[in-house]
Amino acid sequence: MTAQMTTEYVLSEEMQSLVYWSSVYSAADADLDSSRAAYDAMCRHYTLPRDGKIDIEDHHLENAGQMVDVRLYRPKNIKAPATGWPCVLYFHGGGFVVGGLDSHEFLLSYICQDLNIIVLSVDYRLAPEHRFPAAYDDCQFAYTWLRTHAEQWNVDADNIIVAGDSAGGNLAAAVTVALQHTAQQAKGLVVIYPMLTTRFDLPAYKLHAHAPLLTAADGEYYLREYAPDASQWNDLRLAPLLAHDFSDMPESFIAIAEFDPLSDDGKYFSEKLTQAGIENRFYVAKGMLHGGLRLMRDCPEVRHLYQQMLEAIQKMIEKS
Numbered sequence: 130m131t132a133q134m135t136t137e138y139v140l141s142e143e144m145q146s147l148v149y150w151s152s153v154y155s156a157a158d159a160d161l162d163s164s165r166a167a168y169d170a171m172c173r174h175y176t177l178p179r180d181g182k183i184d185i186e187d188h189h190l191e192n193a194g195q196m197v198d199v200r201l202y203r204p205k206n207i208k209a210p211a212t213g214w215p216c217v218l219y220f221h222g223g224g225f226v227v228g229g230l231d232s233h234e235f236l237l238s239y240i241c242q243d244l245n246i247i248v249l250s251v252d253y254r255l256a257p258e259h260r261f262p263a264a265y266d267d268c269q270f271a272y273t274w275l276r277t278h279a280e281q282w283n284v285d286a287d288n289i290i291v292a293g294d295s296a297g298g299n300l301a302a303a304v305t306v307a308l309q310h311t312a313q314q315a316k317g318l319v320v321i322y323p324m325l326t327t328r329f330d331l332p333a334y335k336l337h338a339h340a341p342l343l344t345a346a347d348g349e350y351y352l353r354e355y356a357p358d359a360s361q362w363n364d365l366r367l368a369p370l371l372a373h374d375f376s377d378m379p380e381s382f383i384a385i386a387e388f389d390p391l392s393d394d395g396k397y398f399s400e401k402l403t404q405a406g407i408e409n410r411f412y413v414a415k416g417m418l419h420g421g422l423r424l425m426r427d428c429p430e431v432r433h434l435y436q437q438m439l440e441a442i443q444k445m446i447e448k449s
Contacts, residue, residue, distance in 0.1 A: 138341060138388050141416055143428035148341045148418070150174060161226075161257070168227040175423040176235040181205075183241050187230065192270045198252035199271060200230045201282060202241035213285035214247040215446040217319070218275060220268050222295030222420075224351030225256045233294075235423060243439055246446065247284055249275065253300070261356035265366045268300045269307065276313060288446050290317040291379075294422055295391075296351065298323025302369040302398065309377035317445030318381040319438060322419050323398070324391050325370035327352060327362035331393035338390060343419035345390040370398055375405035380448070382410045382441035384434055386417040412437050 140148070154171035156163040179185065184203040189196050203214070219237055221228040230252045241248045253267035272291065279286035293301035298320035308314045329349060338345040356367055365372050381402055385395040392413075399411035414421065414434045424431040 141428060143424050144416060144418055144421065147421060147424055151342055165227050172232040183238060190271060190274050197267045197271055198230060200250040202237055202248040204241060204245045207245055209283050213283045215288040216247040216249060216284045217290045217292050217442065218272055219248060219250045220293035220297035220300040222297045225264055225296045225355035226351055244443060247282060256355040261361055262366050265300055265303055269304050272304055288316050290319060290442055290445055291315040292319035294321035296324055299325060303366045305379055306365055306369040306372050309374060314377060315379045318379045319442060321384045321422055322386045322389055322391055323395055324348060325394040325398050327368040333393035334390045337388055340388050340390055341418050343390060348390055370394060375401050375407060378402055378407045380408045380445050382438060384412040384414060384438065386419050386421055387413055387415050389419040391419060410441055
């Protein structure tokens with residue numbers, strides 16, 4: 130940790146460890162392949178070996194000639210509900226640039242086991258090879274495909290929770306904003322430290338501009354990699370917080386990290402949902418950094434966030 134980080138942020142030992150290992154797995158240079166390889170290595174560090182307690186399968190969905198890879202996590206040796214399995218459709222974080230089917234298995238395998246529901250992870254196209262709205266298009270397609278073909282995996286099409294963290298939280302929120310007034314809205318929305326606006330003018334961007342693990346400059350870099358054309362930055366598929374209508378949003382759980390330049394994104398999103406009369410739970414993970422979800426087994430505060438998320442999902446899927 131740098132002196133600046135030590136003086137500005139009082140971090141738990143677990144959070145300090147995350148900062149340390151993130152630096153260990155940092156890319157040797159600015160090369161994109163190096164960045165992805167380093168990120169993948171860090172992800173493996175926080176992912177336990179598969180233990181055979183759930184079924185995990187990779188599948189390919191075809192969208193007008195474009196293949197979208199997905200990973201299905203399914204309860205094992207448990208009878209499905211009569212209406213089919215509830216499902217969490219998850220969009221991974223990684224700034225639209227890194228991440229994939231392996232990067233968030235540390236989380237998704239446990240959601241499947243702890244709630245006895247299906248989890249489907251989407252390997253959307255990454256920037257800069259694929260610019261906006263490619264990632265959004267893949268996620269929106271995956272949701273539509275899942276509703277249309279729910280019986281293929283014995284999924285309850287009316288019990289789908291759309292979820293994601295960081296850039297994945299952006300994609301999850303954008304998909305549900307677009308689903309308003311279509312009669313196809315998701316059952317629930319779960320976003321963890323999401324990036325929801327492109328304006329970089331909320332107070333947290335200045336307050337936590339130099340936060341460990343994600344700085345304000347990092348956030349703008351990732352945005353420009355995905356959407357270099359600033360004329361697109363008001364598009365709700367990219368900046369769902371800018372929507373004027375939240376009247377047909379699903380029940381939501383929004384969690385933010387206290388020490389994160391994106392922390393106000395989730396806060397203002399929750400306020401807009403509340404103003405629109407949408408039931409939502411807003412949770413602040415004290416002392417947590419962006420990306421801290423990886424410590425869900427090690428850090429008490431992150432473990433508590435995870436439990437709150439599970440309770441929120443369970444509540445959503447139990448509602449008729």
